[in-house]
Amino acid sequence: MTGEPFLSIRNLTVGFGAGGAIRAVRDVSFDLEAGKTLCLVGESGSGKSVTATSIMGLHKPGSAHVEAATMRLDGINLLECDEREMSRLRGSLMAMIFQDPMSSLNPALTIGFQLREALLLHEKMSTRAANARVMEVLQRVRIPDAARRMSAYPHQLSGGMRQRIMIAMALICRPRLLIADEPTTALDVTVQAQILWLLSELQREFGTAIIFITHDLGVVAEIADDVAVMYAGSLVERGPVHAIFENPAHGYTAGLLRATAEFVPGEPSRGRLEEIPGNVPSFSMLPQGCSFVERCRFAVDSCHRRTPDWRDVTFGHASRCDQPVAYGPTANLTVEVSA
Amino acid sequence: MSDNTDVLVADKLVRHFKTGKGQTVHAVNDVSLSIAPGETLALVGESGCGKSTLGRMIMGLDRPDSGAVHLLGRDLARMGNRDLHTARRSVQMIFQDPSASLDPRWTAEAIVREPLDNFRIGTSAERRDHVLQLLSKVGLRPDQAKRYPHELSGGQRQRLGIARALATRPRLVVADEPVSALDVSIRAQVINLLCDLRDEMKLSLLFISHDIGVVSHISNRIAVMYLGRIVEAGETAAVLNAPQHPYTVGLLESVPRPRPADRRQRAPLEGDPPSPINLPSGCAFRTRCPMAVDVCANVVPPLRPTAPGRFSACHRADDMTKKELLNV
Incomplete structure (x- = not known):
């Protein structure tokens, strides 16, 4: 753990609208080690996708005000990169896949053409060499009958297969960072399991670092090394996956875990689900103090007055909550159950 | 059954x-x-x-x-x-996407009232009371009755969809x-x-x-x-x-x-599941099944009782207790 982390983000704030007044992401900081998976967890509008597109530099010019103290990837200061440099890094050093492969693939071009494009652009390969590499990658992501699929169009493939194509496209130049934004949300569970497994297999093989964006705690438990929980544009808790699930230290994380209906073989259903009352506040109407305060069953007076600072729970596990000891029962619940 | x-x-x-x-x-x-x-x-x-x-x-x-x-x-x-x-x-229905199944030009109140008008349930005054009761039953406030779907959150919209489904006492x-x-x-x-x-x-x-x-x-x-x-x-x-x-x-x-x-x-x-256009012969699951044997390709397995209240459409349902066969 010496030296600079592979990816380091400090105090990232992203605003939209006039003067960046609508701050969709506020003061977000995290690190990611090479070859590890960080899950960014949160609900719609929590700022997880905006965080990702800011790292990728994918905002429309002039639409977003991105500010950060640090944004470094593999020794490169992303804040100093101009659009041309970012464009060179995208696809080669970092790549991104999205929820709906159909809207990321060009419906009028063959799979083979679209996969080849990155190689011709970034690696200045001959078409022939590129084709060979495309075949290899298609086989690697387990596309059956790869030679025939190269001349297929996106609509001729199943949803699971399209997402495999997206993964192939993202990994074809062997990027060191892959950002996956809800890549399995639109897929059936049996196909989701295949894609998650494929991603972790490829990660082991190529040592890719992955930022995986999801709202599904089951998926997080399945693939994360580290977890960062976002709520209303801010990071509220971060730590190793086991710590987050067994000893959640923020009212929101604890609430989410308790509100999730899950089936565990051999165990009776939990009875009435514990609700998180109310709705996610809009960015223009954030409450004073902690942004979760109005929905938190553990809130005390001080939570209304000031935004809590980061507190260390255990090594590597920190929470932005003044009541991190209050969630004991969840810890007991999880420990009991997994014992 | x-x-x-x-x-x-x-x-x-x-x-x-x-x-x-x-x-x-x-x-x-x-x-x-x-x-x-x-x-x-x-x-x-x-x-x-x-x-x-x-x-x-x-x-x-x-x-x-x-x-x-x-x-x-x-x-x-x-x-x-x-x-x-x-x-x-x-018989009434609740849909997946509340924003697609609610008319954006109607208020919450009008949406819940429509089935009552449609089936001519109660007098006009009774319908109004019934609508307010239903809205409160699903946890919407009286002042939200005049709101349009886009003025409600996703959860509130689904509550509205539930109120509409329950209006006719299905x-x-x-x-x-x-x-x-x-x-x-x-x-x-x-x-x-x-x-x-x-x-x-x-x-x-x-x-x-x-x-x-x-x-x-x-x-x-x-x-x-x-x-x-x-x-x-x-x-x-x-x-x-x-x-x-x-x-x-x-x-x-x-x-x-x-x-x-x-x-x-x-x-x-x-x-992936095979296409419903070209179903495999016999059991449709056999192409992905770790337990498939010859008979699965030839005979469609009927849904048959396996225990009181239990039904399975697998030729090998009786082998299912042997976990090692499943290889999962």
């Missing part, structure tokens, strides 16, 4: 669609099910398995090619338009993925609300979902569909704890659990 007291009996339903190229989509093949008063039956399966088509036939929104739907003992197909109109009072509600579009923190609220209202109004519920966690929570019985057929059915806890069809096993194993301690070592099922 048919009993005169059942709210709904579907008998050997078949629905095929023709594509533009003259091919046949086998959406629903020989499906029978029944729902008792106050009972919740969950229909589980992946996209394209026919669960929504089945729901539409039960609603009378689509007619089966063969087979019959009996609602409160009466055959939907034999009803004239007027009777069908009356029958719709007793006996059966078909809920097609009612919480899958909602955020996790809102899902629990809506699930609890549905459970409360079901118990209070003694509703029967056909709960269509792909989410095993939610289904295990809400349903009494479960029917698992694969490519147009029910492959397994039974009491929810029994099916989930000791599945008797290899597809159910694969499906359950595929659901990611919020337990980092028990991660899977690999994906439980390989491949």
